[in-house]
Amino acid sequence: MQARHLPSTPEEHLELESPPTVIRLSGLGVQFDGREVLKGVDLEVRKGEFIAIIGPSGGGKSTLLRVIAGLQKAHQGRVEVAGQPAMVFQDYRLLPWRTVEQNIRLPIELTGRGKIETHLGMKPYLKLYPHQLSGGMKARVAIARALAQEAEVLLMDEPFAALDALVRERFNLELKQLHERTGKTILFVTHSIREAVYLADRVVVLTGGRIDTILETKDQGRITAFTDGLEAELRERLGVVDSTFIEPPPKPLRPPWEIFGVLGLGSLFFLIWSLLAARIPLFVPSPAQVGQAMAANFSLLLQSAWATLEVAFLGIAGSLLLGLPLGYAMGRSRALERLFSPFIVALQAVPTIIIAPLLVIWFGYGLSSKTITVILISIFPVLVSTMVGVREVDRVYREVFQTMGASAWGVFSKLEFPGALPVVLGGLRLTVSLALIGAVVAEFVFGGAGLGYLANSERLNFRYANAFAAVGVTVVLGIALYGLVAWLESYVLRYRRR
Structure with missing residues (x-):
């Protein structure tokens, strides 16, 4: 038998010798x-x-x-x-x-x-x-x-x-x-x-x-x-020594070879591209031709990039809205994980091109079908990272909250959410990359405005420099989105030792 409280009012201790x-x-x-x-x-x-x-x-x-x-x-x-x-x-x-x-x-x-x-x-x-x-x-x-x-x-x-x-x-x-x-x-x-x-x-x-x-x-x-x-x-x-001293964090070092490595790989890429353009100029435009196409079609590329980003951001928002709560529930309950995992894995295994005709029948060729396609492609990393992140919150911290009498909301907001955040942000890096890929794929399949549609239509019209320009802008957007999440991660996780 186990009880948790002793009487503590003055009346109950009146007959007892102090202290109680x-x-x-x-x-x-x-x-x-x-x-x-x-x-x-x-x-x-x-x-x-x-x-x-x-x-x-x-x-x-x-x-x-x-x-x-x-x-x-x-x-x-x-x-x-x-x-x-x-x-x-x-x-x-x-x-x-x-x-x-x-x-x-x-x-x-x-x-x-x-x-x-x-x-x-x-x-x-x-x-x-x-x-x-x-x-x-x-x-x-x-x-x-x-x-x-x-x-x-x-x-x-x-x-x-x-x-x-x-x-x-x-x-x-x-x-x-x-x-x-x-x-x-x-x-x-x-x-x-x-x-x-x-x-x-x-x-x-x-x-x-x-x-x-x-x-x-x-x-x-x-x-x-x-x-x-x-x-x-x-x-x-x-003497009796002082116990308060700060451990200075190690200075972050970026070896020079990293910078030279990036520059070297970039130079090698452009060299190979130029050689291919010289060998098969009909199908592979040179870097200079692609640059000229970007300058000439700047306004069109900007409009297409905005359309692609709109679909990508809607897909990312949908993935977060669905993936975070579902991943949290699966992280807290092994039974829910066993229940949902077969369906999630099956959905990931089905190529999007097979689902596309059904989406056209149900939602048409508009924004809804594109957004659903992006969600189907990008939700998996955020869902799995949330599930893993919740499970990796150390049990010893849960004991701290237990001794403080924390509520379920207190445990979630002060422990589980910030504790899982490093893993979730790692999954978000992959999610934004997949969302951009999903947006381009959706534009290939469903048409309409966007970089994917522009690249495909220019290819069909044999304007390969314009198609390469659309692909180049997509690459720049991908790097920018990845860098944005990386910056967000470094800011949110600034408490971690570098």
Whole structure:
């Protein structure tokens, strides 16, 4: 049996000696694959206490915190907690697409409750992203985020394990002062005996999934063990180091050979084109002839390009409107993926030219048939990338949102959408390219204005320079659309380390 809340009104605690109990574990047991991780754990924690949990690896310390946080269900026993605890994870779990300030404000945005208690010295760095921070700075942000929840209970799962010894000392001192100032109830998992004794009012020794003993340690510890001899001298010289420093991002380098490579390939392309034009001038116009055709038909090419872009953009919009929600639903549900996948794959396998006569019968030769053709050709990448992107949102971030009591909309808007965005934008690159191809194909099939129709009609009239000019403008549009999406991707994903 498992409950989540203790009574917290003054009347209910009138007969109890202060301070009241905020965590009560009774006969707690947890199993993984038939193996007992926690066995018969009984523990009461009073309001404002600092409890350190220490023990060997695999002894169930982190599991105990996860059960209290509601992330892991107990197989037996009872769990009573005053409210939803806040949690600081060992790996901090800062959202990489949010700045320091946005990470700290996350629980307030999700629930509409709480306030920023402290920035823990991070005010000068509020606009930085997690990849720009040192380990100590990430720890500060994670703790400040947990404090912003205004939870009665704060759970800390080895938050200083990855920090060096001197930085860890400073954090121990600051955490002790923070506890004295806020009066939070803190459960702190650590492997350091000195750390546990220095910080905690009581130390719980957990071995083999059972509580071996509970020791009273209030005011018994010291911040450092380096008190005499050479160790004391070194300690005095080193001091308590600062934990806030920025890891400068590596300077992006563009090797010269990349630029020379592009220029070289371009020159080779035009050389081969010129040689072909010299060999078969009737069917392959030279680059100069194509340039002259572009200049002579500039107005017509501009009108045709606009018509092609109109169809392409309508197709892209349709692909996004259909592909994003369907891909999201398939990403969240394996059953929906199994249901829709055969139809989607079959639709992609059918050549558009076979479907074209049906579209003519149903929708005629106009814009509708062209737009549907573009959607059929370009929807697949955005649909699949959305499905994959949603599934690649790390489960550990979902646990962060769970401890904050986030709603389904909060999880979608603050986690799933931004978390899936890198993969979705990658699919969008392919979608815009396919949309332009689909628009040209639709103009070949259904006629009307556009670069595809212009290239085909000029070819049939043996004006190959004009046809090549239409193809050239299509290539330029394709590069421009791809570059636009690439720029959008670089801007949206600017939080990522380059």
